[in-house]
Amino acid sequence: xxxxxxxxxxxxxxxxxxxxxxxxxxxxxxxxxxxxxxxxxxxxxxxxxxxxxxxxxxxxxxxxxxxxxxxx
Numbered sequence: 001x002x003x004x005x006x007x008x009x010x011x012x013x014x015x016x017x018x019x020x021x022x023x024x025x026x027x028x029x030x031x032x033x034x035x036x037x038x039x040x041x042x043x044x045x046x047x048x049x050x051x052x053x054x055x056x057x058x059x060x061x062x063x064x065x066x067x068x069x070x071x072x
Contacts, residue, residue, distance in 0.1 A: 035048055
């Protein structure tokens with residue numbers, strides 16, 4: 001009975017740790033960093049960086065065009 005209680009307590013501790021906001025934020029930050037930086041070499045992944053930069057630029061241009069058309 002005591003061993004079962006200990007395992008349950010360990011499981012609950014693990015779940016609390018995995019669900020904590022700090023742990024979630026660290027995990028997401030590592031995921032984003034992994035998208036932009038190669039884990040083995042530590043070098044930036046320029047193709048992914050350029051894709052995101054191109055998407056941001058496209059959205060900015062789209063908003064500028066829509067705003068210009070709407071003001072005419």
